[in-house]
Amino acid sequence: MKAARFHGPNDIRIEDIAEPELRAGAVAIDVAWCGICGTDLHEYLEGPIFIPAAGHPHPLSHEEEPVTLGHEFSGTITALGDGVTGLSVGENVVVEPYFVCNECAPCLAGNYHLCVKMGFIGLAGGGGGLSEKIVVDERWVHPIGDIPLDEAALIEPLSVGHHAFVRSGAKAGDVALIGGAGPIGLLLAAVLKASGVTVIMSELSGARKAKAIESGVADHVIDPSEENVAEKVRELTNGVGADVAFECSSVNVVLDMLFDAIKPTGVIVNVSIWGKPAVLDMQKLVLKEIDLRGTIAYVRDHEATIKLVQEGKVNLAPFITGRIALNDLISEGFDTLINRNETAVKIIVHP
Numbered sequence: 001m002k003a004a005r006f007h008g009p010n011d012i013r014i015e016d017i018a019e020p021e022l023r024a025g026a027v028a029i030d031v032a033w034c035g036i037c038g039t040d041l042h043e044y045l046e047g048p049i050f051i052p053a054a055g056h057p058h059p060l061s062h063e064e065e066p067v068t069l070g071h072e073f074s075g076t077i078t079a080l081g082d083g084v085t086g087l088s089v090g091e092n093v094v095v096e097p098y099f100v101c102n103e104c105a106p107c108l109a110g111n112y113h114l115c116v117k118m119g120f121i122g123l124a125g126g127g128g129g130l131s132e133k134i135v136v137d138e139r140w141v142h143p144i145g146d147i148p149l150d151e152a153a154l155i156e157p158l159s160v161g162h163h164a165f166v167r168s169g170a171k172a173g174d175v176a177l178i179g180g181a182g183p184i185g186l187l188l189a190a191v192l193k194a195s196g197v198t199v200i201m202s203e204l205s206g207a208r209k210a211k212a213i214e215s216g217v218a219d220h221v222i223d224p225s226e227e228n229v230a231e232k233v234r235e236l237t238n239g240v241g242a243d244v245a246f247e248c249s250s251v252n253v254v255l256d257m258l259f260d261a262i263k264p265t266g267v268i269v270n271v272s273i274w275g276k277p278a279v280l281d282m283q284k285l286v287l288k289e290i291d292l293r294g295t296i297a298y299v300r301d302h303e304a305t306i307k308l309v310q311e312g313k314v315n316l317a318p319f320i321t322g323r324i325a326l327n328d329l330i331s332e333g334f335d336t337l338i339n340r341n342e343t344a345v346k347i348i349v350h351p
Contacts, residue, residue: 002351003131004329005066006051012044012069012334014327020127020135027087027141028079029095032149033323033348034129035072035157036333038182039273043069043123044334046275050123059117060099061125070349071097071122073129074144074152084138092147094155095129096140096302097121113299120297129153130326132351142302147309150323151316153348154187158314159298159305161188164271165195167295168244172196177233177242177261180249181208181221183346184271186319188246189217191305194313197244200236202229202257205342207321215318230260242266250274259284267291322347 003017022028043051052058054065077091087093100107100115107115122128127135144152161184170176174197178185181203189199189212201218203209204225212218220236222229233242241263247255250272258268259281268290285292298305308314321344324332333347 001132002326003068003128004070004326006043006047006069007066009047010044012330013066014329017068017131019133022079022081022135024082025084026081026135026137027077027084028133028135029075029093029141030078030133031073031075031129031131031351032092033074033153033350034070035153035183035346035348036329036337037072037157038184039071039123040069041334041337042273042275045338049273050120052124058119058124060101060119063125067123067125068128068131069122070129070131071120072153072156073122073134074149074155075129075134076149077141087138087141087143091143092145092149092152093141093143094152094302094306095121095134095136096142096159096298097126097156098140099124099126099137111299113297130329130349130351142306144306145310147306150320150348151309154316154319154346155302155305155309157183158187158191158309158316159301160184160271161191162301162305162308163298164188164246164269164295165191166301167293168246168267168269170195170197170244174198174243175200175237177202177229177245177258179245179247179254179258180251180272181205181212181218182248182341183319185246185248186212186215186217186345188248188271190215190314191308193217194308200233200242202254207342208345211318211345215315224257229257233261237263244269246271248272252278256281259288259290262288262290264288265291267293269293269295271295319346320348321345324349326351
């Protein structure tokens with residue numbers, strides 16, 4: 001079967017590899033659509049990061065580069081391994097792309113997303129959604145009912161947004177400021193709006209500003225090249241500042257802006273993955289008693305996230321701006337998102 005394989009920085013190849021073998025407790029899935037994630041772009045440009053480098057196999061997958069990419073995917077179950085009882089052949093599903101040890105303190109505490117050996121399917125081994133077929137343990141497979149398979153490829157990043165929302169403690173009536181209207185920022189905004197939160201977004205890209213407004217997920221969009229974001233936020237909040245803020249850009253100036261725009265005792269959640277260390281003005285954190293929190297991926301978020309879509313509280317269709325074939329992954333996918341990201345939001349791949 002065809003698969004996109006990471007061999008090193010700026011070296012992703014579409015190769016023929018063996019189909020995965022079905023095992024007990026797992027299901028075989030024909031992949032329908034797979035999104036290109038910002039993490040994939042970081043790996044392509046700066047990796048390996050989450051991908052295990054050659055000579056350093058992952059402790060659970062036992063794989064090292066080259067590995068098959070893709071962790072935002074949907075598909076249809078084609079076979080069930082021995083012992084699988086909660087799923088059916090023909091069901092459309094998405095995958096929570098983890099493998100974990102089930103033995104460390106975080107796992108035993110229920111925080112499997114913080115497993116000391118945790119790996120992401122499609123990054124640290126285990127196959128990936130940028131291939132024709134994959135085999136995944138039953139635990140990580142979530143039925144999606146009648147959600148269209150192309151839109152369902154966005155359930156994984158939407159779950160990232162849902163977990164960031166949970167981590168923030170935001171509630172209906174709050175005002176949230178999001179730094180960056182990329183795919184995660186926009187999907188986070190969708191979750192916040194569905195939860196009754198007023199959303200302000202800061203973004204430079206014309207296409208992404210337009211998407212934030214057209215999709216209805218932002219109440220206000222501010223271009224930091226045209227306005228002082230912190231001053232505008234205070235104007236919109238009667239001088240108070242945002243209750244919560246989310247860093248979704250991995251850009252230091254955006255993080256600095258959030259510290260200026262958040263109210264005293266407010267919460268800032270860092271959602272983005274940083275390719276290099278950030279610089280933080282600790283005096284602002286101290287003098288405003290700001291609560292700075294991290295968030296990684298999701299934990300028990302998929303069920304609630306899928307429900308938001310099924311109930312019509314979140315519409316994923318507007319965020320898909322490109323559909324491409326696997327053979328065009330680099331030329332029409334990665335190259336667009338790296339060099340012309342103002343023209344696209346979410347590109348999905350049909351392997």
